[in-house]
Amino acid sequence: MKSRELIKVLAFSGLAATVAACASAPAPHSMEMQSEAATLWRQTCAHCHNLRPAPEFTAEQWSVIVTHMRTHGDLTRSEALAISEYLRSVRER
Amino acid sequence: MTQRIPFYLLLAVVATEPVTGQQAPSAVRGLLTGYASVWYSAEAEKDFHNDFTATISPMLLYQVGDDILFEGEVDLELHGDETELHLEHAQVHYLGLERLQVTAGMFHVPFGIWHHASWINRMPTPPLLYQDTHGAPPEGALLPVLFDVGVMARANLPRVGGWNTSVAAWVSQGPTDGGGHHGPPDPNDPEPVVARVGIGNNFEDNNSDKMVGLQLRSIAPGGFTVQASGFRAKWDHHGELDMYAANLSLIWSPGMHAVPLFDLRGEGVLIGQEYEDGGAVETVRYGGYYFQLGRRLGGWEPVLRWSQLPQSTAAGEVVLDGRRQLAIGLNYWITPSVPLKAAYNVELDGTDSLYLEWSVGF
Numbered sequence: 001m002k003s004r005e006l007i008k009v010l011a012f013s014g015l016a017a018t019v020a021a022c023a024s025a026p027a028p029h030s031m032e033m034q035s036e037a038a039t040l041w042r043q044t045c046a047h048c049h050n051l052r053p054a055p056e057f058t059a060e061q062w063s064v065i066v067t068h069m070r071t072h073g074d075l076t077r078s079e080a081l082a083i084s085e086y087l088r089s090v091r092e093r
Numbered sequence: 094m095t096q097r098i099p100f101y102l103l104l105a106v107v108a109t110e111p112v113t114g115q116q117a118p119s120a121v122r123g124l125l126t127g128y129a130s131v132w133y134s135a136e137a138e139k140d141f142h143n144d145f146t147a148t149i150s151p152m153l154l155y156q157v158g159d160d161i162l163f164e165g166e167v168d169l170e171l172h173g174d175e176t177e178l179h180l181e182h183a184q185v186h187y188l189g190l191e192r193l194q195v196t197a198g199m200f201h202v203p204f205g206i207w208h209h210a211s212w213i214n215r216m217p218t219p220p221l222l223y224q225d226t227h228g229a230p231p232e233g234a235l236l237p238v239l240f241d242v243g244v245m246a247r248a249n250l251p252r253v254g255g256w257n258t259s260v261a262a263w264v265s266q267g268p269t270d271g272g273g274h275h276g277p278p279d280p281n282d283p284e285p286v287v288a289r290v291g292i293g294n295n296f297e298d299n300n301s302d303k304m305v306g307l308q309l310r311s312i313a314p315g316g317f318t319v320q321a322s323g324f325r326a327k328w329d330h331h332g333e334l335d336m337y338a339a340n341l342s343l344i345w346s347p348g349m350h351a352v353p354l355f356d357l358r359g360e361g362v363l364i365g366q367e368y369e370d371g372g373a374v375e376t377v378r379y380g381g382y383y384f385q386l387g388r389r390l391g392g393w394e395p396v397l398r399w400s401q402l403p404q405s406t407a408a409g410e411v412v413l414d415g416r417r418q419l420a421i422g423l424n425y426w427i428t429p430s431v432p433l434k435a436a437y438n439v440e441l442d443g444t445d446s447l448y449l450e451w452s453v454g455f
Contacts, residue, residue, distance in 0.1 A: 043314075043316070046346075046352065046353055047312070047316055047318070047344075047346055047353070048208070048213060048346075049212075049213045049429075049430075049454075050352045050353075050426065050429035050430065051352070051429060052429055052430060052454075053429065060122055061122075061124050063122060063156070064122045064123070064124040064154045064156045064162075065124065065126070065154070067154075067156055067159070067162050067188065068154050068162060068164065070188060070194070071162070071164075071186050071188075071194055071196065071247075074247075074249055074257050074259040074310065074312065075249070076191050076192050076249050077159075077188060077189070077190065077191045077192070078191060080188075081159065
């Protein structure tokens with residue numbers, strides 16, 4: 001690949017990243033948001049593997065696991081935080 | 094030019110506004126997780142070669158606040174009376190931006206969809222495209238499951254019509270001739286016309302060129318995923334011969350249930366590799382594909398997979414042996430992360446094999 005093509009690839013990646021980073025989602029405080037987080041958790045995790053039961057890990061452990069899975073599951077930062085918050089609420093029920 | 098690539102990635106990060114107002118209190122959280130397997134394999138031939146083995150792959154996750162995560166994983170595998178130790182990955186992620194992730198270190202190259210964690214895979218053996226050989230040239234397979242050292246950025250684009258789309262770009266050490274073998278050439282094993290290329294086991298890069306790759310992935314609301322990825326690099330010591338690879342992957346796995354009711358996936362890979370033949374630079378192309386279908390029936394999961402690597406030749410020499418394989422598997426899920434897996438691999442061009450595996454994800 002020539003340098004010019006390489007620059008195009010990187011420029012496209014940088015542009016896509018910059019444009020994408022302009023949007024954000026709210027934190028999950030309402031019941032509706034909790035429901036959305038639960039759906040997102042199921043959709044994202046069960047897309048690749050069986051869903052691990054919520055009681056299997058503590059809220060702190062889930063927080064680390066969800067952060068880890070953000071890097072695999074194409075989650076935004078807000079979505080990952082929403083799922084962590086949802087799992088924390090499930091653990092506290 | 095290639096030496097400046099990390100600078101451009103860094104520039105992309107700096108140019109992206111961090112999320113504000115959602116910073117959680119800084120805390121350090123560690124977690125030891127991973128997976129382990131016990132294996133039995135037997136070849137259906139006269140001397141009935143068969144083996145037991147065991148592996149454990151502990152993974153350390155170490156999170157600082159909400160924004161920095163370190164991941165490290167090693168594989169410990171029993172081979173005869175020796176234990177082999179491999180670093181599987183060691184990477185740090187910066188996750189402080191809403192839609193951009195930056196990863197540096199040794200990471201799973203985003204090329205293809207085959208996952209190396211044994212409790213996640215629905216078959217005890219990888220398809221012919223892949224062989225988890227820690228970067229060495231795979232025997233009878235096309236590629237190792239790719240890990241390499243470098244920098245990667247992934248951007249999540251805003252969802253459109255429920256489609257979740259991401260773009261990843263990476264720069265890493267890249268392939269090397271001889272699969273990273275060091276030392277004098279073996280006179281009993283003369284150099285082939287087209288050298289076998291290894292990726293991910295040569296952390297002293299063999300030339301000044303770097304692998305540059307790009308992946309585009311889109312997941313539809315119904316669990317249908319389409320993913321295209323590709324990379325190019327110079328693979329020889331002189332940094333003159335090109336190698337490029339393209340991968341198209343499809344997955345259909347509805348994720349609305351605690352267990353996916355079915356999982357249909359397929360991948361195709363095409364690789365082009367330049368080589369010198371009598372002073373002229375030629376290109377050989379080789380590749381392969383597979384399709385796999387798994388269906389959950391309670392705790393049971395029958396799985397079928399068809400893999401094929403068409404034979405490829407260059408300068409009258411076979412570069413890649415043709416192989417066709419039908420794998421027939423049956424899993425029993427004791428818990429969501431503990432499967433018992435059995436598979437019989439029918440080799441249409443070789444010897445059939447039986448595999449049994451007991452995996453645990455922890």
